[in-house]
Amino acid sequence: MAIALLTGASAGLGEEFAWQLATAGHDVVLVARSRDRLGEVARLLEGATGRHAEILPADLTTEKGRSAVAARLQADERPVSLLVNNAGFGIGERFADSSWRHEKALLDIHVTAPLRLAHAAVPGMVERGHGAILNVASVAAHLGDTTYAAHKRWAVEFTQALAGQLDGTGVTATAVLPGLVRTRFHDSDALSHVRHEFPDPVWLDPEPVVRSALAAVRRGQTVVTPSPGYAVAGAVLRVVPKRLTRGRRSQQRG
Known part of the structure; x- marks a missing residue:
């Protein structure tokens, strides 16, 4: 039975x-910080889909949390065939104003976390001859205005490098670049203003974003932008000089 491990699985895109995945017949391993919320999601999933939902509470900003999830990915019993690196957040601060704790x-x-977990998952997948890594990046990867954007650009570059190295192994790597998505990502005080600064039509619903991402995984596609509008915007931003996309304000767009 195919098993998928998802980080940031307690809400939003991860949920x-x-x-x-459960509806499509996968058992799932749900990773997030809150045991209570993970337990609630797992109960709902199992009741509605009949698939097994394992919970793994872990804080991926800590070595302890990353090691716990890496150990599950390296387990021979009930091996994971799809890793979804989805966990993330924004701090809404300029680099000069933010604390080292927040930036770290x-x-x-x-x-x-995505690097560590992929490193734990890939060898077993290659040995078994099948598997997939899905990294949730962002259209912010095309910008040059925040450390968040820099991290998401790394996610795209890492995925492309990994996909090249995995060619012919039966294992694939995919990066999905959503834009603004209606999730709890922008609920924090630091990012709540973003909801009021962009018109409703530019916001995406989680369902089609995830559907597009999983379809790309099935095709073995390396990079996918799950919206025609954002795909066009991304194509334009890739050729626009970076000095024009370096905004003066720091805000994570999702």
Whole structure:
């Protein structure tokens, strides 16, 4: 039975990934910080889909949390065939104004954790001859205005490098670049203003974003932008000089 491990699975895109994968017949391993919320999501999933939902509470900004999830990915019993690196957050601060604690946590959740977990998952997948890594990046990867954007650009570059190295192994790597998505990502005080600064039509619903991402995984596609509008915007931003995309304000767009 195919098993998918998802980080940031207690809400937003992560929860939507869990629902779509369980509905499609996958057992799931749900990773997030809150045991209570994970337990609630797991009970709902199992009751509605009949699939097994394992919970793994872990804080991926810590070495202890990353090691716990890495150990699950390296387990021979009930091996994971799909890793979804989805966990993330924004701090809404300019680099000069932010604390080192906040910047380190941001780096660890967006860069260190996906790298560590992919490194734990890939050898077993290659040995078994099948598997997939899905990294949730962002259209912010095309910008040059925040450390968040820099981290998401790394996610894209890492995925492309990984996909090249995995060619012919039966294992794939995919990066999905959503834009603004209606989740709890922008509920924090630091980012709540973003909801009022962009018109409703530019906001995406989680369901089609996840559906597009999983379809790209099935095709073995390396990079996917799950919206025609954002795909066009991304194509334009890739050729626009970076000095024009370096905004004066720091805000994570999702």
